[in-house]
Amino acid sequence: MSHQPIKSLHLMTKALLQLNNISLSYGAHKVIKDVELELNEGEIGCLLGSSGCGKTTLLRSIAGFEKPDKGEISLRNQMINDRQINTPPEQRNIGMVFQDFALFPHMSIKKNIAFGLLKQSKERVNQRVSELLELIGLADIADKFPHQLSGGQQQRVALARALAPKPDLLLLDEPFSSLDVTLREQLATEVRKIIKHEGISAILVTHDQQEAFDMADKVGLLHQGKMIQWDTPYNLYHRPASRYAANFIGQGVMLPGKVLTINSIKTELGIIYGTLPEGCRENTPVEILIRPDDIVHDDDSSYQLEITDKIFRGAEFLFTLKINDNSHVLCITPSHHNHAINSLLGIKLDITHSVIFKK
């Protein structure tokens, strides 16, 4: 179910990394099933999915630590994996940041960063190392050892170490999962800035969609080894290609309805217009994805729904509104609209692109 990237945006660039039909199994267990993806020069991609979906295995296949049973991987138009070829990881020029950082405990920070700078003059190595230390803002700890650093510092050193040899592609395996939550967000933006500054393409693996959205230009949603959708974060949120993607990404509810005409659906919230999935006729039961931001609070509206639950989130309220006994919708309001549970809330629909699935 791969999704074509929007061609017009990328006419000038050629795909840097290309995966065709990648499959991999451990014994009888199929971990990756026919995955395809393309990543362009300078882009940051993200493999998103719940644990066990195959995202880390896919990343390790790109790095060369796992050998797919089937399919091709090419980097800069060079085949690095197919039926005959399996370039060993050390010859792929792919950098990697590991979940546990994997800093070498017996080497200083400087030595760690310089480790991948083989066959270069001492001067150039020193120059590159100080350049990177500057970039990650840790110039003063060059001679310390990994165990003397905080988690966030270790993470930045791991990044600098992977970037040092200027790899064609940088892979990051759940890079923030061992850090505490407040640090994560701050680092995600910082890491994105550093990668973009170096002009290196990257692929990140995460199970946290906020992290994916913060970091990536393209997000691939994986489920049970299959690539559900490879798309921009915007499209993944607003134009999910499947019910699984619609449910996994963001919040929202599936509102039932019935097809009226070629482009309209009758629901409990009125008539909604949109492109129907194939094979829909009049009266075909369908479901429409309603995001909380598709519903706008308006006290003057004629639609008044009962509030059954509310969550205070600081800047906003998330209300659960009852349509009838079987269905409800979510609505976000600025947090000064403090309505009580069981009271009525006036709303209106503001759906720019409706996502419709056959029931």
Next chain:
Amino acid sequence: MTDRWQLGILTITLLFAVPVITVFSFVFQGPSDVWNHLVDTVLSDYIVNSLLLMLGVSLGTLSIGITTAWLTSLCEFPGRKIFQWALLLPLAMPAYIIAYTYTGMLDFSGPVQTLIRETFGWGARDYWFPEVRSIGGAMMMLSLVLYPYVYLLTRAAFLEQSSVTLEASRSLGMGPWKSFFAIALPMARPAIVTGLSLALMETLADFGTVEYFGVTTFTTGIFRTWFGLGDASAASQLASILLLFVFVLIVIERFSRRQARYHQHIGHQAHAKRIQLTFKKGWLAFITCLIPLLLGFGLPFAQLSVWTIETAEQMINSDFYTLVFHSLSLAIVTAILALILALFMSYGQRLKNSPVIHLMVRIASMGYAIPGTVIAIGIVIPFAWLDNTVDDWTRSQFDFSTGLLLSGTLFALVFSYLVRFLAVSTGSVESSLGKIKPSMDDAARSMGYKPIQVLQKIHIPIMRTTLLTAVLLVFVDILKELPATLLLRPFNFNTLAVRAYELAADERLADASSAAIMIVLTGIIPVILLSLSITRNFYEPSANQEPSSND
């Protein structure tokens, strides 16, 4: 790349399996006259004596090992902190050396009997004194130096038990002593059995003690059949029966190690609080711990020291220095070789994580359980065959005799040590390698390093302390080794162990002490290493780090 590792591991494993395969291959050969003779006369003695020895050593090591482990890990009494490491000292004392020493101390002209006669004014026939050179004596000697195996593993098991389990038992109405018997002891059982099976492997492998005490067991039988009767086939058949005993022990040991994983380690919780013993009980505990330490190390060491000083003038000469140099250099070179092989095997195993490779590494490190006598026979036979074949060929082709290329050379001896002790270094390397996260390998690979470079740049520097320990442990084991050295050494090549054996066999017990004390002193090195790890409360039951083999 990885295929080369695989091929290497396969080759090493096959080579290392040669001795065992050789020995077993004779099972399928028809019985020789000598074999029939053995079956009719001495085979039953060998079996009965070996079983009796194992029984006696089990009783001895279990009673000493468990009691001292229990006292030092769960009770508080005067001297506990010193005892907890000092109780390991008998490990430094090879059984054959303690046997010579006690014989010298307890025989008719020894200090003990002389003192008795002088005190009571008795003549030679006025009193009965137990004969140390007997099967009972052998049981005592072996128990005194082998109990640390049981002590070490049992103590670790007791310490790993969380206090919560014992507290749960207490809260259910059991007293502290009842809880010990109902909870702590059964939980430690796999560890106890592992320790015991290691001690029994050493018992079966022992040659020096039983030979000196005139107890006929498999090892002495193999030696006699080989040297005395010159029948390689019958000696191998004896060795196969001995190996069957050994394999039973290996299976028990492997099984209990696996069990131990379920029995221990339920998270990292606080250790059980030690029971503070009352004054009287405390001193009783003190004496209980002191006795095995004194008998297994203190007294024999003191006696050896006295003898060494008495005989120094005639024994410590240039010959002695040559002997020390031979022994030490042979041991250190072989230990380094063992380390290189262990690194190759363990790292290959890490690269190529397949069940077949795991099995091969296990097979190659089986030697720790196989008696030196058996390994020696399993090496002499194929090497002699190879030498003869090469010699015949060169003679027929070039009219030139190569003589003996392999057998009777240092090469054969080094090979036997490697087969016997590879497990010691593999064990250390494997457990240390296991502590390095696999992401380290991946990180270095992704930065452009080949697997062998990763080993050089990452693993070896990180593991350097362990690697040094591994070399030391093998070094000491080789220094102590007696039966294989005796059978395989080149003509006129002596080691400290062989010299001590020869002098003792000539009843020159005091003269043997300078060589013996050198062995004991080096044997203390691994004890110190183990003690350090014990006081740091750091011990891995998975590692085959138990040093020493008291052949």
